[in-house]
């Protein structure tokens with residue numbers, strides 16, 4: 001399904017309201033998406049607008065304001081689970097449940113200890129468990145709220161996710177720490193991001 005420029009424009013204007021953490025990433029990913037997903041699917045418009053659906057990749061945004069941090073992870077379900085269809089066997093259902101449990105534990109990332117950040121709330125989900133999954137693509141999401149006792153000392157985000165998820169090759173990290181922002185790409189070989 002192709003989008004007219006007008007409809008896409010409307011989507012872009014809606015997305016920042018609904019998903020403020022993803023708003024900044026819309027344009028660069030759009031370009032990438034067109035190259036890596038030539039084929040069109042029913043669900044593509046949604047992912048195109050969000051810009052995060054590239055197999056093997058994930059997007060992680062970190063926003064710190066005062067003591068409060070929000071982390072938002074979004075990836076193609078393929079990147080997390082190794083498949084992207086509705087789980088049809090008990091084993092696949094177990095894999096989905098296990099992945100959600102891992103992300104709900106929130107141990108796959110860590111911040112430098114001096115910042116004294118703790119996870120207050122974690123919520124992982126995937127389109128694959130929705131009743132209306134109908135082929136095409138699906139995403140996996142995890143959102144976290146953290147409280148940092150010494151936010152001024154925050155300087156490092158480390159990911160411990162690549163050894164858990166063989167299908168995940170890289171995570172694009174975008175961060176906003178108070179008034180500063182930056183971004184970089186984390187991989188198994190380079191899994192620590194400097195937040196300054």
Ligand SMILES: [Zn+2]
Nearest residue numbers: 076084137138
């Ligand atoms: Zn896909």
